[in-house]
Amino acid sequence: xxxxxxxxxxxxxxxxxxxxxxxxxxxLAGAPARAxxxxxxxxxxxxxxxxxxxxxxxxxxxxxxxxxxxxKEFFFSGAGDYxxxxxxxxxxxxxxxxxLDAQRSVMNVVLNNRPLLSIRLDQNxxxxxxxxxxxxxxxxxxxxxxxxxxxxxTTGLLCEDPFSPALFTNILRTTAFQIDFxxxxxxxxxxxxxxxxxxxxxxxxxxxxxxxxxxxxPDEPNEVELTGAYRLSADLATRVLFDLELLQVRPVSSIxxxxxRNQQLILIGTPQRNSLVARALxxxxxxxxxxxxxxxxxxxxxxxxxxxxxxxxxFNGNLRALLATGAEDQAVKRAVDAITSAEPAALLAxxxxxxxxxxxxxxxxxxxxxxxxxDAGAREQxxxxxxxxxxxxxxxxxxPAPGANGKLDLIISHPDIIDRRRSNIVxxxxxxxxxxxxxxxxxxxxxxxxxxxxxxxxxxxxNTLTLRTTLYDPEPLVLEACESTASERFFxxxxxDSAISLPQAAGTSSGSDLASxxxxxxxxxGLRETTFIVNEKDNDSLRAGMLATIALGRRFGAxxxxxxxxxxxxxxxxxxxxxxxxINVPRETxxxxxxxxxxxxxLRPDGTRALVxxxxxxxxxxxxxxxxxxxxxxxxxATSRRLLAVTGTDNVALGWAAEALPKGGLxxxxxxxxxxxxxxxxxxxxxADVDENSLKNRFTNAEARQATLLAVFLITLGAIAxxxxxxxxxxxxxRTVGLPRLPYRRRGGSKRR
Numbered sequence: 180x181x182x183x184x185x186x187x188x189x190x191x192x193x194x195x196x197x198x199x200x201x202x203x204x205x206x207l208a209g210a211p212a213r214a215x216x217x218x219x220x221x222x223x224x225x226x227x228x229x230x231x232x233x234x235x236x237x238x239x240x241x242x243x244x245x246x247x248x249x250x251k252e253f254f255f256s257g258a259g260d261y262x263x264x265x266x267x268x269x270x271x272x273x274x275x276x277x278x279l280d281a282q283r284s285v286m287n288v289v290l291n292n293r294p295l296l297s298i299r300l301d302q303n304x305x306x307x308x309x310x311x312x313x314x315x316x317x318x319x320x321x322x323x324x325x326x327x328x329x330x331x332x333t334t335g336l337l338c339e340d341p342f343s344p345a346l347f348t349n350i351l352r353t354t355a356f357q358i359d360f361x362x363x364x365x366x367x368x369x370x371x372x373x374x375x376x377x378x379x380x381x382x383x384x385x386x387x388x389x390x391x392x393x394x395x396x397p398d399e400p401n402e403v404e405l406t407g408a409y410r411l412s413a414d415l416a417t418r419v420l421f422d423l424e425l426l427q428v429r430p431v432s433s434i435x436x437x438x439x440r441n442q443q444l445i446l447i448g449t450p451q452r453n454s455l456v457a458r459a460l461x462x463x464x465x466x467x468x469x470x471x472x473x474x475x476x477x478x479x480x481x482x483x484x485x486x487x488x489x490x491x492x493x494f495n496g497n498l499r500a501l502l503a504t505g506a507e508d509q510a511v512k513r514a515v516d517a518i519t520s521a522e523p524a525a526l527l528a529x530x531x532x533x534x535x536x537x538x539x540x541x542x543x544x545x546x547x548x549x550x551x552x553x554d555a556g557a558r559e560q561x562x563x564x565x566x567x568x569x570x571x572x573x574x575x576x577x578x579p580a581p582g583a584n585g586k587l588d589l590i591i592s593h594p595d596i597i598d599r600r601r602s603n604i605v606x607x608x609x610x611x612x613x614x615x616x617x618x619x620x621x622x623x624x625x626x627x628x629x630x631x632x633x634x635x636x637x638x639x640x641x642n643t644l645t646l647r648t649t650l651y652d653p654e655p656l657v658l659e660a661c662e663s664t665a666s667e668r669f670f671x672x673x674x675x676d677s678a679i680s681l682p683q684a685a686g687t688s689s690g691s692d693l694a695s696x697x698x699x700x701x702x703x704x705g706l707r708e709t710t711f712i713v714n715e716k717d718n719d720s721l722r723a724g725m726l727a728t729i730a731l732g733r734r735f736g737a738x739x740x741x742x743x744x745x746x747x748x749x750x751x752x753x754x755x756x757x758x759x760x761x762i763n764v765p766r767e768t769x770x771x772x773x774x775x776x777x778x779x780x781x782l783r784p785d786g787t788r789a790l791v792x793x794x795x796x797x798x799x800x801x802x803x804x805x806x807x808x809x810x811x812x813x814x815x816x817a818t819s820r821r822l823l824a825v826t827g828t829d830n831v832a833l834g835w836a837a838e839a840l841p842k843g844g845l846x847x848x849x850x851x852x853x854x855x856x857x858x859x860x861x862x863x864x865x866x867a868d869v870d871e872n873s874l875k876n877r878f879t880n881a882e883a884r885q886a887t888l889l890a891v892f893l894i895t896l897g898a899i900a901x902x903x904x905x906x907x908x909x910x911x912x913x914r915t916v917g918l919p920r921l922p923y924r925r926r927g928g929s930k931r932r
Contacts, residue, residue: 228261228358228365228387235352242350247341250329255356257320259386260367264359267314269326272351274307275300279346280335286348288312289327291320300332300348319358322385326356367497372489372530377518380499381443382419390498391425393442397452398430400715403508405724405743407447407515409711411503412725413732413739414519417705423841428725431455433718436494444492444500448511459500462490463531472506474533482506485513485534487527513537521738540740550574553675556734561672565650570673572644575698576637576681583682585632587644589616590674592624597669598653604628607645608636618650618671625674634682640695646673693811693845693860697731699821700758705737710754712770713762715745719830720763723837727760727825730840746770751816759814761824763833777812778824779849779863805829807836807852809845827852 234242234253244251271288281301288296288310296312298304332346333339367389369380376383381392394411396404408428415426431454439455450457450467460466465486466473472480480486485505492498503514516538517523523538555574562568579585587606597618604616614630650669700709711728714720724743732739744753746761749770764771766782775781807827814820825840827833835852839845847860 228256228259228360230360231355231357232256233353233355234350240352242352244328244330244348244350245342245344246330246346247332247339247343248330249332250327251350252328253326253354254385255324255326256387257322257324257385258358258360259321259383260369260380260389261365261387262361262368263316263319264361265316266357266359267316267319268357268359269295269312269314270353270355270357271298271310271312271328272308272353273298273304273348274351275305275348276332276334276345277302277305278334279305280333283335284332285330287327287329289329290314290318291325292327293318320385322383324356369497369499372491372499374487374489374518374524374527374529374532377489377501377524377527378415378418381445381501382415382421382425384419388421388425389443391427391442392445393434393438394426394428394445394447395431395434395453395455396428397448398432400430400448400745401508402742402744403512404448404452405711405713405715405745406741407503407511409725409728409743410515410519410739410741411445411447413706413728413737416729416733417737417739423726423729423838426725428721429718430721439492439494441495443498444494446500446502446504447515449504449507453504456502456504458493459490459502460488460504462493462500463488463502465504465531467506470506472510480506480533481535483509483513483537485510485515485517487514487518487532487534489530510534519739548681550679551675552673552677552679555679557675559672559675561670562648563670564667565652565669567647567649568671570646570648572646574642574644574679575640575702576642577698577702578639579634579637579682581634583634585634585637585682586680587630587632588678588680589628589630589646590625590677591618591628592626592672592674593618593650594668594670595623596653598651600653601649601651603649605647605649606630607647608632609638609643610645611636632679632682637682638695639692640698644679692848692862693809693850696823696840696843696845697734700760700823701731701734701737701739705734705739706732706741709741709758709760711741711743711760711762712746712749712754712764713743714765715747717763717830719833723825723833724760724762726837727762727823727840730843731760733841754816756817756820757814758820759822761822761826762837763826764824773815774822774824777815777822778810779812779861780808780810780826780851782806782808782826782828804853805832807832807834809836809840809850809852811848 229236232255234240237253237255239253242251269288269290273286275284279300281299284300286298286300287294288298295314296310298308298310328350330348332348334343334345369389370376379386380389382388392415394408396408400408412426412428415421416423434455444455444459446453446456446459448456450460451470457467464475465488466476470482472482472484472486474480482505486502488502488504490500490502492500501518503511503518505511505514513534517527517532517534520538523534526532552572555572557572560570562570576585589604589606591604593602599617599619602618604618605612606614606616613633613636616628616630618626620626620628648671650671652669697706700706706728709731711724713724728739728741728743732741746764746768749768751770751773754770759774761770761774764774766772766775805828808824810822810824810826812822812824814822825833825836827836832852835855836850838855839850839852839858845858845860847862849861849863851859851861853859
């Protein structure tokens with residue numbers, strides 16, 4: 180039986196023509212176009228506190244309070260170093276359930292544990308209620324102010340369910356706390372200089388930021404000065420959470436007089452190398468005479484003694500300047516080590532300090548394999564009530580050796596009245612349930628339960644441990660009228676000395692995925708065995724390096740130990756066997772040429788760039804538009820170590836990549852930024868022995884590529900013309916050549932009769 184072919188919508192030759200046209204158009208569309216000029220983003224530094232702050236400004240939207248007895252808390256920044264006026268207020272906007280009993284449903288507004296107003300929840304405010312509450316000046320705290328809303332809600336029904344969905348009140352996002360400052364604009368009154376209060380007056384939890392902070396280093400900074408600036412940056416970010424736009428690292432020559440007047444200063448370096456240090460010393464008991472540091476006009480300090488001084492800024496008496504200095508680089512390092520290390524910093528007091536002994540470095544362990552919940556940033560936690568309660572802990576892990584498991588030693592306390600047959604804790608690791616603990620031991624105080632942490636569930640880098648606790652009542656579930664389970668009797672305390680023992684690490688350092696950051700550069704102890712290489716001659720590179728150190732070292736309790744070296748003088752021998760973070764290292768430097776041998780993304784001087792794989796295969800050529808990149812690879816001279824490269828085709832693109840580091844959420848080993856929000860990620864591998872020179876013939880500049888596309892287009896047009904002529908060959912042949920018409924053959928080869 181013959182199969183009938185469905186006729187095509189277009190003749191075969193037209194299908195070929197259409198395909199060729201599509202190919203030609205696609206090639207033309209891929210031709211590079213000159214990128215339009217883009218301006219770097221601008222921002223307004225927060226140089227004065229806000230008078231009015233809504234809960235939306237806190238990053239919180241409309242908030243629902245559900246249940247018969249419930250409270251909601253919000254924390255607002257206080258007055259800090261600013262003098263208050265008498266017009267401080269709270270603005271409350273609410274809606275609530277229309278089924279609430281108007282006579283018995285109320286809301287209390289409480290500020291810093293002092294009740295200010297009771298509001299009846301009735302028909303007058305069911306759709307919207309707005310209230311202005313005056314706040315006494317003495318009630319406004321300098322740091323955080325806790326605004327609490329306490330609710331008592333009922334529908335008036337007998338034996339009402341305390342968790343009825345009809346019991347709700349919405350606190351709207353426009354609810355606000357207003358601070359009235361005595362002067363306009365507000366003028367800070369910073370307290371007397373006292374190193375014991377550091378990082379105040381630069382940053383303090385709950386305090387409005389008085390002014391941006393500028394860390395000033397000498398021009399052409401050396402290793403000691405760069406390391407000091409970045410260690411101070413990471414230390415500030417570890418102690419206090421603040422907007423990173425408020426902190427900069429800059430060389431002296433790039434700082435304008437306006438910036439000196441309007442910013443608080445941290446000055447690093449010897450007076451000979453940093454002119455701002457020499458100027459600020461006039462407000463302290465210290466002077467430089469020749470190569471010697473003199474104290475109180477008479478005491479000559481040892482050249483190795485570090486000097487710390489907190490004083491009024493020489494450019495604005497309302498602001499402060501911190502000096503980390505000395506007669507030589509060794510003294511500067513000693514001063515920075517003291518202010519950024521917990522034990523020496525605890526000894527500092529008053530406006531000045533002289534460091535006569537070097538600070539002992541932290542433990543040399545690159546990764547803490549056994550740690551408590553407290554070490555990981557968790558505190559003693561008590562979960563109240565029945566039902567399921569959740570507690571989480573985030574920790575970092577290296578790559579485990581095959582078959583090696585970790586251990587969780589969970590220490591808990593609970594009341595004796597829980598049902599030991601059914602009460603349980605489900606342990607989850609990275610979203611996967613790994614064990615259920617039956618809370619069935621007779622002991623109720625500080626009971627230990629141990630759980631295996633399987634190596635196939637552990638991830639390289641950040642891991643999330645989740646404890647889902649469910650407590651049951653041993654009494655019968657059948658309740659009398661108006662009885663409740665009295666779930667408030669139940670509690671479980673997770674003690675902070677609960678511990679995790681990580682499995683034995685694999686022989687080589689892993690961490691080849693951006694999702695594993697900050698590992699392997701940092702663990703629970705902070706940054707370890709890591710060297711930052713930065714283009715010291717570029718201000719944007721200095722800022723990008725600062726953001727990188729903060730992103731990798733900003734965690735609770737971190738004691739970061741790292742070095743920063745200038746790209747112009749770095750060599751593989753001087754860096755040695757360490758992890759490397761490279762910040763916009765110029766390719767013409769000796770270290771830059773080494774790093775380019777392992778990076779999957781190659782940025783060439785003519786503006787073209789490509790993604791390459793281990794065999795040198797070209798993955799993609801991009802045009803001359805802006806591109807920023809984060810890349811993970813192996814260090815070419817120490818293959819067991821990891822390299823994180825932060826690069827960009829210009830300073831704007833470099834900023835995109837650097838500012839993405841603190842935010843995280845990236846995967847793969849290459850993140851390519853075409854804007855601040857447009858990012859593509861790849862997983863590529865490139866071997867260190869694949870030199871860019873072996874790939875140079877695979878790259879074409881814009882002119883050569885356009886010429887190639889034009890040739891392809893002309894060839895395509897010629898092919899189309901030939902096909903058209905061939906399709907009309909039978910009609911054209913008798914009229915032009917005079918040849919007999921060719922016979923038409925059917926399928927199968929039979930002639931047409």
